[in-house]
Amino acid sequence: MRVLPSILILSSILLPIGADFRPCPYMTPECRPKMLELRSLLTFDSNSTYPPVPDMYNLTKSLCQEAEHCLAHCWALEDYGKACESLGTRVHKFETECVKYALSMVYDYNPHKPECSEKYDFFTTDPLLKKKVFAEGKECFLNPFYSNPCEQELRSKYDSLMSLYLTPSEDGKYNSPYDKFQKFQCEVLLQKLDSAIADMNSKNSINATKLVEMAQRSQNCIDNTCLIKPKKTEKIGKVFNITLF
Numbered sequence: 001m002r003v004l005p006s007i008l009i010l011s012s013i014l015l016p017i018g019a020d021f022r023p024c025p026y027m028t029p030e031c032r033p034k035m036l037e038l039r040s041l042l043t044f045d046s047n048s049t050y051p052p053v054p055d056m057y058n059l060t061k062s063l064c065q066e067a068e069h070c071l072a073h074c075w076a077l078e079d080y081g082k083a084c085e086s087l088g089t090r091v092h093k094f095e096t097e098c099v100k101y102a103l104s105m106v107y108d109y110n111p112h113k114p115e116c117s118e119k120y121d122f123f124t125t126d127p128l129l130k131k132k133v134f135a136e137g138k139e140c141f142l143n144p145f146y147s148n149p150c151e152q153e154l155r156s157k158y159d160s161l162m163s164l165y166l167t168p169s170e171d172g173k174y175n176s177p178y179d180k181f182q183k184f185q186c187e188v189l190l191q192k193l194d195s196a197i198a199d200m201n202s203k204n205s206i207n208a209t210k211l212v213e214m215a216q217r218s219q220n221c222i223d224n225t226c227l228i229k230p231k232k233t234e235k236i237g238k239v240f241n242i243t244l245f
Contacts, residue, residue, distance in 0.1 A: 020083070024074035031070035035080075038063040042083045049093045051177065054163050060087055088169075088176040089227065095184070098150035099161070103188045106141050116140035123185050123217065125224040127178075131166045174226040186221040186228050193218050 021039055041060040045052055052060065064084035071077035109117045120137035124130050134141065142155055165181035193214045200206050222228045 021079045022074070022076040024071050024076040026073045027070055031066070034063055034066055035070055038067060038080065042080070042087070045087065045090065046083070050157070051090075051092045051095060051161065051164070052087075053160050057087070057164060057177070060084075085173075085175055088178075089180045089183075091180065094153070094157075095180075098154050099181075100184050100188065101150065102141060102154060103184055104191065106143075107188060107192055110140070110143060113140060113143055116143065123189060123221065125182065125185075125221055127166075127168050134162050134166060179225060179227055182221070182225045183227040186218065186225055189214070189218040189221050 020043075024035070027035060038060065041052075041056065041063065045056075045060065051057075061084075064080070064087065067077065067080045067084065071080060103122065106116070106122050116137065120133045120140055121129070122133060122137065122141060124133060138158060142151065142158065164177035166178065167176070168178045169176035193211075196211060196214055200211070
């Protein structure tokens with residue numbers, strides 16, 4: 001029997017463990033401790049400010065696979081299944097406030113480190129190139145945080161985060177941290193496109209070349225992720241309409 005880490009034992013006391021999971025009276029003695037651990041892990045993750053570290057993510061994913069067998073004769077399988085499906089794509093507060101913010105900052109030209117903008121493409125959709133960029137360009141990615149309270153936390157968690165963000169899913173389900181991170185990239189590109197359109201409208205001046213380039217890049221990102229709703233591509237079409245003379 002695997003012993004629960006202390007953080008999970010604490011979570012089982014402080015958090016409403018099991019509130020969203022129906023009981024299953026048909027589990028074998030071998031399965032029961034595993035499903036208790038899985039329930040604790042899933043509940044802890046859903047209440048956490050931070051995404052899971054790689055070891056915890058991989059353990060949870062492994063137990064999720066065992067749930068299909070352990071809960072095969074219980075309605076609880078549906079509850080665990082839904083929680084497991086969202087494990088890799090659940091967005092945590094730290095990711096919204098720090099990771100996406102860093103992506104937004106690194107998109108813009110950095111006058112203090114011009115070589116960062118010239119050398120690294122932090123919005124590439126190529127898996128191999130993405131891994132290379134975020135490994136070699138670590139300091140460039142973290143640089144915008146020199147006066148931000150997120151800097152220390154992001155720096156301390158960077159390698160752990162990127163080990164998940166930069167590992168493509170192998171099961172073809174597109175619900176991994178890799179897919180979530182690519183969604184972040186697309187959302188930032190779309191936000192920058194919106195800002196550029198608004199800025200040009202306020203100045204009553206359209207830079208067609210720049211808009212088309214930004215629109216094409218956003219569309220390419222969307223085409224490479226299944227987590228962006230198709231309706232968001234409507235703004236891309238509007239750009240091409242705006243730039244037609």
